Amino acid sequence: MHIVLQLIPKKYLIGGTLILLGLSGLLIMSTIVAITGEFEKDSQQSEVTEIEGGGIGVGTANVSPEVMKYQPLLEKYAQKHGLDASYVPIMMALMMQESGGRGNDPMQSSESFCGSVGCISSPELSVDKGVLHFKSVLEKAHYDLKLCLQSYNFGGGFINYVMKSGGKYTPELAISFSQSQYQKVKHTGNYHCVRPEMVPYQACYGDAKYVDAVLKYYTGTITADGKPAAPASGGSGGKSGVKVIDAGKTLIGKTRYVFGGGRSQSDINAGRFDCSSFVRWAFEQVGMNVGPMSGVTTDTLKTQGQAINPKDMKPGDVVFFDTYKIDGHVGIYVGNNQFLGCQGKTGVAIASMAKGTYFGERFNGRVKRF
Numbered sequence: 001m002h003i004v005l006q007l008i009p010k011k012y013l014i015g016g017t018l019i020l021l022g023l024s025g026l027l028i029m030s031t032i033v034a035i036t037g038e039f040e041k042d043s044q045q046s047e048v049t050e051i052e053g054g055g056i057g058v059g060t061a062n063v064s065p066e067v068m069k070y071q072p073l074l075e076k077y078a079q080k081h082g083l084d085a086s087y088v089p090i091m092m093a094l095m096m097q098e099s100g101g102r103g104n105d106p107m108q109s110s111e112s113f114c115g116s117v118g119c120i121s122s123p124e125l126s127v128d129k130g131v132l133h134f135k136s137v138l139e140k141a142h143y144d145l146k147l148c149l150q151s152y153n154f155g156g157g158f159i160n161y162v163m164k165s166g167g168k169y170t171p172e173l174a175i176s177f178s179q180s181q182y183q184k185v186k187h188t189g190n191y192h193c194v195r196p197e198m199v200p201y202q203a204c205y206g207d208a209k210y211v212d213a214v215l216k217y218y219t220g221t222i223t224a225d226g227k228p229a230a231p232a233s234g235g236s237g238g239k240s241g242v243k244v245i246d247a248g249k250t251l252i253g254k255t256r257y258v259f260g261g262g263r264s265q266s267d268i269n270a271g272r273f274d275c276s277s278f279v280r281w282a283f284e285q286v287g288m289n290v291g292p293m294s295g296v297t298t299d300t301l302k303t304q305g306q307a308i309n310p311k312d313m314k315p316g317d318v319v320f321f322d323t324y325k326i327d328g329h330v331g332i333y334v335g336n337n338q339f340l341g342c343q344g345k346t347g348v349a350i351a352s353m354a355k356g357t358y359f360g361e362r363f364n365g366r367v368k369r370f
Helices: 002-007 010-045 071-080 085-098 110-114 123-140 145-154 157-163 171-188 210-215 239-249 265-270 275-284 298-302
Strands: 318-321 329-335 338-343 347-352 363-369
Touching (some): 071 085, 071 123, 085 123, 085 210, 123 145, 145 210, 157 171, 171 210, 239 338, 275 298, 275 338, 298 318, 298 329, 298 363
Antiparallel strands (some): 318 329, 329 338, 338 347
């Protein structure tokens, strides 16, 4: 080989080397561009995603991120134990009151499970047994949701007490029960009033105001049969849905997609949105508050409103897509297999969700009506 190289003129060797180097450089650059292009493509379609789980029914849980992360487990065990999914937001509110989502027993279900505090050291076991206990108490309370919540705090004896005193929860019965039970246990010195306003009543057994404490983390109403219901806003479907769409359309061609954008007034003024902040903005324009400007994500939007069968969706309903993760993108249905959303390549625009299209193949069937 050395002899062959000696026979080739030096200028040809240098020229050949330069050609090889040039070809190598082009190959490397092409590879970088291809990789970068794919990354950009993925990032443009991505969005702050939310945790996996099924539809959660109606009502809104206004809870901390620590509690929010338990949403999929609550949905999982609600399904396992045959509990209507509309109760998941209520149970999230309950968890917020019990623990704020902290610790190994976030639903404080040790006592109902094994009769003593501290026997549960697995958060998932806590949710499993907490959901099962919630369902049991709900059934014993004949689906009187407020009676169920107060009994989660007081224990099953409160249900028997209420059944002998009219059969329906009242705040007065909660105070009366707390008084009577406190008289039985105050000699132990282990009980004290958790609320100063209960001291004059000597209602120091449990928390007689537990129902109010839980419901402050829940937005919605409670129907006559005791089930949670969506806030009385008329819903986002139908005429209200058309108004939301009309509001959103005003941004077509005036925005660009920015991951995390739309969470300040300066972003909004500059037309910087991502998919979830755009949905929040559109609903705000028609007087519907679906979350704080600074904290909205697909995760928080998922907890809003009423779950709708995709066969029944109407313009104005909110639709979710599995992009790079489950529920990674969100938009507003406009009809005819189309939705209005803020997409990576287009900003706010109408996109197809028909079968065979990018979003059509990623629509996961989750539809919510605000």
